Amino acid sequence: MRSRLPLLAGGLAAAAVLATGSSALAAPPGGGGLMPQQQLTVTLTLAGADEGGLAAYATAVSTPGSPAFGKHLTRAELRQRFGAPQSRVDGIVSWAKRSGFSVDKLDATGTRLTVTGSARALGAQFATGFTTRDTPSGKGLRTATATPAVPRAIAADVVAVTGLTERAAQPMSVRATASPKASKAAAGPNAPGNYCSTYWGEWVLPGVPAKYPAAQTSNAGCGINGAQLRGIYGLAPADTGAGQTVVITGAFDGGNAVADANKAFARNGVAPLAAGQLTIKKYIPGDGSDHGCNVGNWLAEQALDIQSVHTIAPAAKIVYAAAPDCTKLEETIAAVLADESINASIITNSWSYAHEKLGAEHLASTNSLLARATILGSGTYFSSGDYGDQTAVGQPAPTPVFPASSPWTTAVGGTTTGVSKTNSVVFSTGWESSANTVQNGQWVKRNPYFVWGAGGGTSTQFDQPTWQQGVAPAGGRSVPDVAGLADPNTGLYIGYSVNGQYREESTGGTSLAAPIIASLVAIAQARAGGEPVGLLAPVLYAKLAAGTPVTNDLTHQAAGILTPGLPSGERGVFLLDVDTTPQALHTTAGYDQVTGLGSPNAAFLSEITK
Secondary structure, eight states: OOOOBOSSOOTHHHHTTSOEEOTTOOOOSSOTTSOTTOEEEEEEEEOOTTHHHHHHHHHHHTSTTSTTTTOOOOHHHHHHHHSOOHHHHHHHHHHHHHTTOEEOOOOTTSOEEEEEEEHHHHHHHTTOOEEEEOOSSOSSEEEESSOOOEETTTGGGEEEEESSSOOOOEEOOEEOSSOOSOBHHHHOTTSOSOSBBSSTTSOOOTTSOOSSOGGGEEEOBSOBOHHHHHHHTTOOTTOOOTTOEEEEEEEOOOSOHHHHHHHHHHHHTOOOOOTTSEEEEOOSOOOSOOTTOOHHHHHHHHHHHHHHHHHHSTTSEEEEEEESSTTOHHHHHHHHHHOTTSOOSEEEEOEEBSSSOSOHHHHHHHHHHHHHHHHHTOEEEEEOOSBTTTGGGTOSSOOOOBTTTSTTSEEEEEEEEEEOTTSOEEEEEEOEEEEEEEETTEEEEEEEEEEEEOOOEEEEEEEOOGGGTTTSOSSEEEEOSEEEEOOGGGOEEEEEEETTEEEEEEEESHHHHHHHHHHHHHHHHHHTTTOOOOSOHHHHHHHHHTTOOOEEOOOOOOOEEEEEEOTTSOEEEEEEETTOOSSSOOOOSSSBTTTBTOEEOTTHHHHTTO
């Protein structure tokens, strides 16, 4: 196992992969599957004027009790203090033009420079060829056939080169396990009983073994409404997030976000979006291809994010920053940070890569961007994943997902939460679900037993931040920090369109949890007159250490959810054990790698800004 990177993965960390090479070292022109003249755009992350001091300042500005705590810099101040010196920029630009590349302007952080050139020219300069590959997230993705080598002329000035290999991110949303669409009321009194519950325990399928007491068993949910979601977090009518902006990053835009949302809000008892309340931003032009990304899943993600934010913070403005495809999410965050027309103090990101083994150049580039976001006072929130410790989806050992494992973001895990008829919490525990079937009158574990659950674990790539030490398990950066509602079978009712077809369903995943936490921060900032929280995670741990925890510690709760289907497409009668998994992740008293420090409590809204 490789050694972990320091809190800021740059400089020497990146050099382990981006070894100095020679611009005369050519690779096969264009590589397999790419035409030599095909135009490619890559991003050079340049070393800043004080790269060594960047992590120190990002730590200080986000650590309660530090003299610099909360003293966020403006974009101009960030460029001046931590941007690349002009001489360095000029040298890189001169090299790029000599190499036949066109050069875009430097971004707002003063460190990211994009260059465009042919596959032949880029392959020659970075000593690699190109081929294409298919992944579960995308088809025909460009891949460098060799570890890129930075030309000697610029090696000392470049922290990372990204874009030679395309990385496809996945949306972290999942649909309820084939829960029926009709509620008990809609089905009528003589229906057979295999329909969804509009609140926990409304209906329990008769004639099946009773593994749990009646109060701890329910048919899968139809999808909770606005009052139920707000009831989970104890929100008052005055808690609207007025004056705040929540930025959402995602891929694609279906063009129906407002109409679909308002249709779902009408069912959910939520006020519609006001004119101009939602803004769609498209910073990066597409090339006409979806790059093999699952567009339908991303459109469901767009709807889930927008509809959950508006439900929690109905007066907040929403900016949906749409990447042209699922390989341009990091670039989209950079564009958000550069956009002076919006308040980007809250950026929620319901997507991830399936592991941390992305190459040091990608880790360094993203980590550098998130550290600079921290200095700007932009709090970022990343979903912890939907497949537990990732061993169920092909990872050889338990691993957290990235960017949630970055020390410069707040990682959001997930809960299974039952809501009563009066919108109160019946129980809440970590989201880790496993399936049973009936054999000989008894519930028997299926093989595989695990269905899905919130991601988490210990990073093998990043050192543990000081604010986690003594609370999280020893080792690297631990994921997650906090948790929100995620189980799709107790999830949110949403509506969205794909190919002109409108559909409705109960949806969850840590894609739901991340915008919930971000929206609660918007309410807290509104209560405090708009003062940005910035990087939330250190605040959570500091409040716990000071004896004012702003989260409710969640522990294991024994409960079961009856459902007529599984994600595999199987139909029948199944019982999902709540918070039970054969994997490495478990919900325990104190910090755990399913829910982190727990779920926001009443003090969260008033204390995180102090």
